[in-house]
Amino acid sequence: QQQVKQSPQSLIVQKGGIPIINCAYENTAFDYFPWYQQFPGKGPALLIAIRPDVSEKKEGRFTISFNKSAKQFSLHIMDSQPGDSATYFCAANLMVGGSNYQLIWGAGTKLIIKP
Amino acid sequence: DSGVTQTPKHLITATGQRVTLRCSPRSGDLSVYWYQQSLDQGLQFLIQYYNGEERAKGNILERFSAQQFPDLHSELNLSSLELGDSALYFCASSVGQAPNTGELFFGEGSRLTVL
Numbered sequence: 001q002q003q004v005k006q007s008p009q010s011l012i013v014q015k016g017g018i019p020i021i022n023c024a025y026e027n028t029a030f031d032y033f034p035w036y037q038q039f040p041g042k043g044p045a046l047l048i049a050i051r052p053d054v055s056e057k058k059e060g061r062f063t064i065s066f067n068k069s070a071k072q073f074s075l076h077i078m079d080s081q082p083g084d085s086a087t088y089f090c091a092a093n094l095m096v097g098g099s100n101y102q103l104i105w106g107a108g109t110k111l112i113i114k115p
Numbered sequence: 116d117s118g119v120t121q122t123p124k125h126l127i128t129a130t131g132q133r134v135t136l137r138c139s140p141r142s143g144d145l146s147v148y149w150y151q152q153s154l155d156q157g158l159q160f161l162i163q164y165y166n167g168e169e170r171a172k173g174n175i176l177e178r179f180s181a182q183q184f185p186d187l188h189s190e191l192n193l194s195s196l197e198l199g200d201s202a203l204y205f206c207a208s209s210v211g212q213a214p215n216t217g218e219l220f221f222g223e224g225s226r227l228t229v230l
């Protein structure tokens with residue numbers, strides 16, 4: 001019940017296309033949903049995040065769509081560029097007691113944008 | 116640059132040996148997290164420390180141990196190394212006891228190769 005299921009595992013898109021990465025969860029106690037971007041040889045870095053009371057959030061070319069009833073959220077990258085090629089992780093934040101939170105990670109999606 | 120420093124960047128050792136990985140969190144961050152990322156795998160949470168105390172434990176092997184020192188830097192000790200321990204080990208830090216916004220700041224990782 002604490003899992004976050006991410007798909008697809010890998011994705012190849014032509015430059016200018018709109019890659020979509022999907023995540024699903026079961027636990028309705030998750031209260032924050034960040035996406036992290038990881039370039040080869042680097043650590044993950046926070047890209048964009050959303051709270052469950054918001055249906056969509058945009059930051060530049062990156063958009064999170066959130067469907068609370070379906071317990072799903074997705075990342076869209078508009079006008080994708082080769083520089084967006086990276087591994088993307090969705091995650092969900094869960095309060096586990098007191099003021100302690102635990103970040104539950106999806107398995108990651110390796111995205112390649114072809115020139 | 117996330118402000119999280121990890122050393123060494125690369126480490127090659129033999130099976131049965133013991134290594135220590137070091138992490139300096141961002142200035143002012145009290146929490147340190149350790150993650151393991153095997154080749155083309157997701158992020159596996161190992162352990163979290165907050166202000167010197169263990170806060171949460173993930174799938175950390177008994178052969179592995181960690182600590183956080185009074186100056187807030189942390190060390191991850193890996194002993195009786197096996198081939199399967201070859202991986203990227205990431206340290207991350209956050210401002211408070213737990214990132215209720217889900218934001219962690221990752222270092223660039225220590226790549227461990229066990230031969």
